Amino acid sequence: MRTLWTPLLCVLACGGEEPAASDGTTTGTTGTTTTSGTTASTTEGATTTTTTTAEPVTTTSTTSTSDDSSTGSTTSATTSATTGVQECAGELPAHWIDGIDCGSEPQVQVHQYSADTWILRQSLCTSFEGPFMMLLFGSERALLLDTGDGNIPIDDIVHGLVDDWSQAHGGAPIELVVGNTHAHGDHVAGNDLFVGDADTSIVGIGEAAVRQFFGIDAWPEQIVQYDLGGRVLDIVPLPGHEKAHIAVYDPATGVVFTGDTLYPGRLYIADFPAYVASIGRLVDHLADKEVCRVLGAHIEMTNTPGEDFEFMQASHPDEHPLELDMAHLLELRDAVEAMQEPVIEVHDDFIVYPL
Ligand SMILES: [Zn+2]
Numbered sequence: 569m570r571t572l573w574t575p576l577l578c579v580l581a582c583g584g585e586e587p588a589a590s591d592g593t594t595t596g597t598t599g600t601t602t603t604s605g606t607t608a609s610t611t612e613g614a615t616t617t618t619t620t621t622a623e624p625v626t627t628t629s630t631t632s633t634s635d636d637s638s639t640g641s642t643t644s645a646t647t648s649a650t651t652g653v654q655e656c657a658g659e660l661p662a663h664w665i666d667g668i669d670c671g672s673e674p675q676v677q678v679h680q681y682s683a684d685t686w687i688l689r690q691s692l693c694t695s696f697e698g699p700f701m702m703l704l705f706g707s708e709r710a711l712l713l714d715t716g717d718g719n720i721p722i723d724d725i726v727h728g729l730v731d732d733w734s735q736a737h738g739g740a741p742i743e744l745v746v747g748n749t750h751a752h753g754d755h756v757a758g759n760d761l762f763v764g765d766a767d768t769s770i771v772g773i774g775e776a777a778v779r780q781f782f783g784i785d786a787w788p789e790q791i792v793q794y795d796l797g798g799r800v801l802d803i804v805p806l807p808g809h810e811k812a813h814i815a816v817y818d819p820a821t822g823v824v825f826t827g828d829t830l831y832p833g834r835l836y837i838a839d840f841p842a843y844v845a846s847i848g849r850l851v852d853h854l855a856d857k858e859v860c861r862v863l864g865a866h867i868e869m870t871n872t873p874g875e876d877f878e879f880m881q882a883s884h885p886d887e888h889p890l891e892l893d894m895a896h897l898l899e900l901r902d903a904v905e906a907m908q909e910p911v912i913e914v915h916d917d918f919i920v921y922p923l
Pocket residue numbers: 582697699752754755828865866
């Protein structure tokens with residue numbers, strides 16, 4: 569059930585236009601990952617899943633060379649025979665932490681999506697927002713997209729992943745760039761934890777900082793490229809949910825990272841005309857690109873079509889998968905372009921939610 573006060577509360581809780589201040593405090597223990605845990609593998613289905621459990625971090629690495637027919641433990645991207653994008657085979661976990669068992673659930677679930685891509689989810693036990701964060705590696709630097717809603721040792725976790733990646737690739741230090749999909753508090757609360765860290769740059773919060781860092785002169789029409797070293801990302805201005813919102817398209821994996829503009833949940837729209845224009849520009853930009861998946865920053869839908877969780881619900885039983893695809897982006901574009909005036913509109917996998 570949805571209530572009319574939901575958007576207002578979310579604006580307050582999500583930080584509104586201004587970034588939420590972080591006091592830099594963390595709770596819990598450090599993000600050290602141990603090697604204790606369980607390992608399960610099946611050779612029949614050519615699927616190997618290794619799960620390492622530690623407090624407060626769980627690392628799940630999954631590789632698969634075929635559609636999983638034996639365990640149902642992973643979901644595979646549909647690889648078009650015409651795309652030729654190898655990384656379309658990036659893997660998502662069978663299950664994200666969902667806040668149902670806070671006694672055993674880690675503060676952050678760390679999932680290796682592909683060789684150079686990690687997806688992190690903040691536990692609903694630490695924030696009802698349960699935001700996702702992305703870490704993309706190139707040969708020269710890594711880009712962290714979002715830092716969560718606070719009360720997690722995101723700096724320790726990410727620096728650990730960067731150090732591990734560096735060690736596995738010759739040992740030279742690699743720059744960490746801390747950026748954000750947009751300026752709302754549930755995505756930037758951990759930024760301050762990275763201030764002053766070695767080999768670390770911070771994009772900064774808000775439109776001016778984003779423009780300056782990425783060299784975007786004509787916001788929001790200009791799409792720029794950002795090179796991680798052999799991995800060039802498209803940075804797409806995407807105001808509407810929030811003024812400084814961006815999407816990131818990664819040709820290496822065929823993934824579009826859409827933050828809070830499109831995810832399986834309530835798509836809060838603060839500036840409707842800007843949002844409609846942004847979706848249109850993103851669709852146009854992707855028209856000649858290979859898109860394997862569309863990954864946003866939250867899950868608020870259940871597995872029942874059109875049914876969402878309550879606002880601020882502390883756990884997500886039977887949660888919708890994170891992944892959406894290009895068809896959803898087109899469905900969203902068509903929906904908002906067809907609206908004579910902004911109205912709440914329930915779709916199977918997302919809800920258009922003008923504020
Ligand atoms: Zn959010």
